[in-house]
Amino acid sequence: MSFKAVVERIRKDVEAYQSETRSPIYLALNENPYPFPEELIRQCFESIDPSKVNLYVDSPSKEFLKELVDYLSTDSWRAREEQISVGNGADEIIYVLLLMFKDLSIYVFPPTYSCYEIFANALGVKVNKVPLRGERIDTKTLKGLLNEDCVVFLPNPNNPTGHLFEEEEIFWLLKTKALLILDEAYFEFSGKTFAPLIEQFQNLAILRTFSKAFSLASQRIGYIVANPSLIDAYNRVRLPYNVSYLGQTFATIALRNKRIFQERVRKIIEERERLKNALRSMGLKVNDSKANFVFVYLERERTERVYRALLKRGITVRKTEFGLRMAVGQPKQNDLLIETLEGSL
Amino acid sequence: MSFKAVVERIRKDVEAYQSETRSPIYLALNENPYPFPEELIRQCFESIDPSKVNLYVDSPSKEFLKELVDYLSTDSWRAREEQISVGNGADEIIYVLLLMFKDLSIYVFPPTYSCYEIFANALGVKVNKVPLRGERIDTKTLKGLLNEDCVVFLPNPNNPTGHLFEEEEIFWLLKTKALLILDEAYFEFSGKTFAPLIEQFQNLAILRTFSKAFSLASQRIGYIVANPSLIDAYNRVRLPYNVSYLGQTFATIALRNKRIFQERVRKIIEERERLKNALRSMGLKVNDSKANFVFVYLERERTERVYRALLKRGITVRKTEFGLRMAVGQPKQNDLLIETLEGSL
Numbered sequence: 001m002s003f004k005a006v007v008e009r010i011r012k013d014v015e016a017y018q019s020e021t022r023s024p025i026y027l028a029l030n031e032n033p034y035p036f037p038e039e040l041i042r043q044c045f046e047s048i049d050p051s052k053v054n055l056y057v058d059s060p061s062k063e064f065l066k067e068l069v070d071y072l073s074t075d076s077w078r079a080r081e082e083q084i085s086v087g088n089g090a091d092e093i094i095y096v097l098l099l100m101f102k103d104l105s106i107y108v109f110p111p112t113y114s115c116y117e118i119f120a121n122a123l124g125v126k127v128n129k130v131p132l133r134g135e136r137i138d139t140k141t142l143k144g145l146l147n148e149d150c151v152v153f154l155p156n157p158n159n160p161t162g163h164l165f166e167e168e169e170i171f172w173l174l175k176t177k178a179l180l181i182l183d184e185a186y187f188e189f190s191g192k193t194f195a196p197l198i199e200q201f202q203n204l205a206i207l208r209t210f211s212k213a214f215s216l217a218s219q220r221i222g223y224i225v226a227n228p229s230l231i232d233a234y235n236r237v238r239l240p241y242n243v244s245y246l247g248q249t250f251a252t253i254a255l256r257n258k259r260i261f262q263e264r265v266r267k268i269i270e271e272r273e274r275l276k277n278a279l280r281s282m283g284l285k286v287n288d289s290k291a292n293f294v295f296v297y298l299e300r301e302r303t304e305r306v307y308r309a310l311l312k313r314g315i316t317v318r319k320t321e322f323g324l325r326m327a328v329g330q331p332k333q334n335d336l337l338i339e340t341l342e343g344s345l
Numbered sequence: 346m347s348f349k350a351v352v353e354r355i356r357k358d359v360e361a362y363q364s365e366t367r368s369p370i371y372l373a374l375n376e377n378p379y380p381f382p383e384e385l386i387r388q389c390f391e392s393i394d395p396s397k398v399n400l401y402v403d404s405p406s407k408e409f410l411k412e413l414v415d416y417l418s419t420d421s422w423r424a425r426e427e428q429i430s431v432g433n434g435a436d437e438i439i440y441v442l443l444l445m446f447k448d449l450s451i452y453v454f455p456p457t458y459s460c461y462e463i464f465a466n467a468l469g470v471k472v473n474k475v476p477l478r479g480e481r482i483d484t485k486t487l488k489g490l491l492n493e494d495c496v497v498f499l500p501n502p503n504n505p506t507g508h509l510f511e512e513e514e515i516f517w518l519l520k521t522k523a524l525l526i527l528d529e530a531y532f533e534f535s536g537k538t539f540a541p542l543i544e545q546f547q548n549l550a551i552l553r554t555f556s557k558a559f560s561l562a563s564q565r566i567g568y569i570v571a572n573p574s575l576i577d578a579y580n581r582v583r584l585p586y587n588v589s590y591l592g593q594t595f596a597t598i599a600l601r602n603k604r605i606f607q608e609r610v611r612k613i614i615e616e617r618e619r620l621k622n623a624l625r626s627m628g629l630k631v632n633d634s635k636a637n638f639v640f641v642y643l644e645r646e647r648t649e650r651v652y653r654a655l656l657k658r659g660i661t662v663r664k665t666e667f668g669l670r671m672a673v674g675q676p677k678q679n680d681l682l683i684e685t686l687e688g689s690l
Contacts, residue, residue, distance in 0.1 A: 001448065001449065001494060002493040002494055003446060003449060003493060003494070003495075003496055003523075003524040003548070004493065004547070004574075006445060006446055006448070006449065006578075007445075007574050007575055007578045008574070010445060010578040010581055010582060011574065011577055011578050011581065014578075014581040014582065015581070016577075016580065016581050017580075017581070017585040019401070019585075026400075029400075029401050031399055031400050031401065032399045033399075034399065035395040035396040035397075035398060035399050036395055036398035036399055037395070038395050041390070041393060041395055041398070042390075045386065045387075045390040048386060050380040050381055050382070050383050050386055051380040052380075052563060053380060053381035053386070053560060053561065053562075053563050053564065053595075054376055054377045054378075054379065054380050054381055054560035054561065054562055054563070055371075055374075055376050055562055055563055056364070056374050056376065056556075056562045056563065057562075057563040088433050088437075088565075088584065088587065089584070089586060091584050091585075091586070092433075092584055095584055099444075099468065100351060100352075100355065101348060101351055103346065103351070104346065104348060104351065119584075122581060122582045122583075123444065123582070148347040148348060148349065149346060149347055149348070150348075151348055178348075179348040202349070203348070211401075215398060215399035216398065216399065217398075217399055217400055217401045217402075217586075218397060218398050218399070218400055218401065218402040218589060218590030218591070219398065219589050219590065219591060220433075220586060220587075220588075220589045229349075229352050229353070229356065230352055232356055232361075233351075233352045233355040233356050233359075235361065235362075236355055236356065236359040236360070236361050236362070236467060237355060237359065237467045237468070238467075239433065239434070239436050239437055239440055239464075240362040240364075240436075241434060241436070241562075241565060242433065242565075243565075244563060244564050244565045244589055244591070244592055245563030245564065246563070246564060246589070246591045246592070246595075247589055247591070247592075250398075250591075
């Protein structure tokens with residue numbers, strides 16, 4: 001095949017990634033509604049060493065890794081450095097894991113994070129889909145399918161629905177011996193993590209990000225926590241200098257000031273609950289999201305109609321085939337969202 | 346195959362990326378010896394919009410893309426936005442191109458940039474090696490091999506030798522119809538580019554980086570210039586948000602202040618020539634590098650001996666099977682390098 005034929009095949013087969021156009025109230029990407037604190041930006045710039053900017057900087061740096069260890073550790077579990085690595089956003093980690101395990105049977109459970117399939121398509125990697133039953137994992141179908149030759153990508157809380165899976169569902173998956181990539185991008189909003197379980201389960205890997213709770217989406221910093229063998233293999237396949245020095249500096253300072261972000265997380269959770277209640281009182285089917293967004297189940301036609309009504313008021317949300325996903329915004333944005341929804345029903 | 350077997354296969358087959366340990370005078374990674382200017386760091390800091398840091402930012406941003414167009418354009422050629430894309434370092438672009446063209450015949454001409462092979466190994470992509478004859482492309486061997494089913498990765502200036510290929514050699518490659526990925530990482534030091542030729546040759550792609558002339562290695566910003574079809578395909582396979590907002594801000598401000606960097610490039614070139622002459626006057630075989638490093642051809646045993654002598658004085662250079670590659674440092678570092686080399690011969 002000629003290189004031109006390869007280029008044309010990619011252009012035909014791989015859909016271009018597109019996010020909704022920016023609008024005054026933009027709730028389509030589950031971003032944190034609060035800017036990164038100016039005081040911390042100042043701290044970051046003061047802590048930058050100009051004579052390091054021109055150099056290749058370890059990724060992760062020792063400093064950053066130390067902060068990650070502290071952040072991950074709990075009263076009963078101390079994380080170790082060799083259990084952790086980083087990515088250019090959690091997205092890069094997903095991308096590299098898909099490459100590493102491309103010859104195995106990869107599973108996702110729709111509705112799920114759209115990028116698993118988007119990246120798999122871009123990489124020519126096959127992904128098997130076993131839809132959730134309601135909001136539960138379809139263990140009946142999966143029983144005969146999952147084994148140690150399989151890899152499962154699962155967000156918890158789930159995306160786009162925002163619900164947490166039951167502990168038993170996670171344990172059920174772990175016991176199939178499949179490698180479970182548990183994507184805890186929204187962990188700070190749910191308060192629920194399975195990270196300490198990597199000590200017991202060699203088939204568990206946890207993904208996290210600084211893009212949500214830490215207001216650092218633009219800086220591209222994700223991390224993976226798993227047994228040292230898996231981390232070592234990941235480090236050999238990924239790019240060596242994958243997270244920038246400034247990105248690491250911002251993330252390090254964010255962790256050293258985590259109380260600021262935890263306070264904001266509390267505010268976002270309060271707003272999430274307010275939003276849920278308001279939507280429910282309109283008779284909408286809203287699930288019990290534990291993330292920084294809410295999900296409204298709607299039939300396709302109504303999804304389209306409500307989506308357009310919101311857009312007319314400058315509010316952009318995420319349209320899915322099951323309904324609408326709406327990031328929790330700042331209180332006034334949520335007020336307008338609620339008001340517009342009321343008018344559109 | 347089980348996921349554990351995949352992990353173990355990777356750990357066995359893929360060498361871990363390792364760079365030489367940092368030492369007081371570190372000339373192993375062809376970094377710019379001058380820190381990013383503090384005044385420009387201040388400008389970057391002032392131009393950052395805190396209410397963008399929490400958001401996913403287009404990569405490339407319109408602002409950055411506009412600066413790249415201006416920087417690339419010459420008196421007789423105006424680049425267009427659709428001919429340009431960006432990467433998390435030029436390294437990510439190489440990584441993604443290897444993925445895109447993994448089923449074609451990929452060629453490199455050793456001695457060459459080591460990462461082509463390192464990344465190909467990590468990705469399980471086969472690379473064919475046709476060594477240079479002296480410093481010339483082995484057109485005799487390649488004549489029957491190269492056609493439109495082939496992809497060639499070639500640094501110009503070459504790395505580790507630093508020499509420029511002849512124009513006729515580049516045209517010869519282009520006429521084979523193979524896709525030529527011309528890696529101009531050191532373009533600012535050689536002054537020689539083939540970028541405007543992308544208008545004539547659909548099979549030419551140019552790679553560039555901010556890691557060398559612009560003192561931004563830690564920020565991970567590379568770019569690719571090629572025909573719009575190839576750029577479109579690349580954009581579909583790469584990660585959507587691959588370059589950070591701060592990285593793009595730094596690169597944009599670097600381009601707006603390019604005279605500062607051009608002045609430093611002139612200084613580095615002066616030092617490169619001084620270094621070359623000093624080494625030649627010691628009777629060493631030094632080639633005509635046009636990059637920010639010099640290459641000394643040495644037999645294997647002598648390479649080892651000189652490498653160790655330098656290391657004892659805190660000077661780290663890059664050891665290759667053909668000799669030593671030494672980045673041009675600041676004048677006093679180069680003085681010590683010359684003095685130590687004189688003593689070690």
